[in-house]
Amino acid sequence: MNDLLQYGNISLRALEPGDIDLLYEWENDSSLWVISNTRAPFSKHLLAQYIETAARDIYEQKQLRLIIQSAELRPVGAIDLFDFDPYHQRAGVGILIHHTEDRHQGFASDALQALENYALHFLGLRQLYANVSEENTASLKLFQKAGYEVTGIKKKWLRTPTGWRDEWLLQKILT
Numbered sequence: 001m002n003d004l005l006q007y008g009n010i011s012l013r014a015l016e017p018g019d020i021d022l023l024y025e026w027e028n029d030s031s032l033w034v035i036s037n038t039r040a041p042f043s044k045h046l047l048a049q050y051i052e053t054a055a056r057d058i059y060e061q062k063q064l065r066l067i068i069q070s071a072e073l074r075p076v077g078a079i080d081l082f083d084f085d086p087y088h089q090r091a092g093v094g095i096l097i098h099h100t101e102d103r104h105q106g107f108a109s110d111a112l113q114a115l116e117n118y119a120l121h122f123l124g125l126r127q128l129y130a131n132v133s134e135e136n137t138a139s140l141k142l143f144q145k146a147g148y149e150v151t152g153i154k155k156k157w158l159r160t161p162t163g164w165r166d167e168w169l170l171q172k173i174l175t
Contacts, residue, residue, distance in 0.1 A: 004118045005066070008110035012066040012079065012118070015054045019067060022075055023047045026098050058084055058123070068097070068111040076102040079111045081119065081128075089126035091119065095139070103138070112146050120174040127173050133158055134166040148172040 005012040015023075027042045058064045062084045068077040077097040084091040095111060097103050119125040130148060132139045144150070148170035156164035 004122055005114055007114035007117065008106060009071045010076075010107055010110040010114065011069050011073070012111060012114050013069060015051045015065055015067060017048070017051055019051060019075070020044055020047055022067075023051070026078065026096065029098070059086060066115070068095075068107055070102075070107065076105075076107050077111070079115050081115070084123075086123070089124060091123075091125055091128055093128050093130045095142070108142050109146060112142065116146075116172070116174060125174060127171055129169060129171045132168050132170060133160075134168060135160075140168060140170075143170045143172075146172065 024042070024044055024047055027047065053061065054065055058081065063080065063082045064084070065078055065080045067075050068079055070076050076099070077095065079096075080094040081091040082094060093112070093115065095108055097105075097108050116128065119128060128148075130139070130143050131154075132143065134140075134153075149172070150168050151171045152169035154167040154169065157167040158165045
């Protein structure tokens with residue numbers, strides 16, 4: 001496997017057709033919809049089409065989803081590059097560690113470092129950014145610990161079942 005897609009105790013890999021049940025579980029977990037801005041469940045048919053198109057080049061799709069695997073090759077989550085802009089050399093980052101027992105194990109920070117290495121050394125990106133709800137303290141800590149700086153706050157940006165929430169913009173210049 002390419003060393004750029006490994007770091008610490010994880011490896012990143014492309015989506016496979018066999019990931020359909022995994023994606024179905026993750027994408028349809030309504031407890032995460034507030035974080036992911038999802039409004040409706042996904043069908044297996046739609047997810048199968050997504051997996052098929054995910055194999056296309058990042059320069060064509062402007063996005064990339066990778067599965068985060070533990071050292072035992074067990075899928076624990078996913079990490080995304082989105083809004084890929086090769087001209088301005090930047091992209092957005094999203095990350096999910098699905099099961100609570102897999103959180104706080106270092107998988108997210110290792111995956112973020114692997115993705116940063118890939119973005120810098122293979123894609124030639126200069127910066128990455130993340131948009132995180134003020135309520136998502138775990139993600140805010142993750143990105144700040146990884147060297148992302150809060151560069152903006154979008155006031156009352158996200159509508160949630162309990163009211164409006166601010167969204168923080170975090171950026172990291174890659175070196």
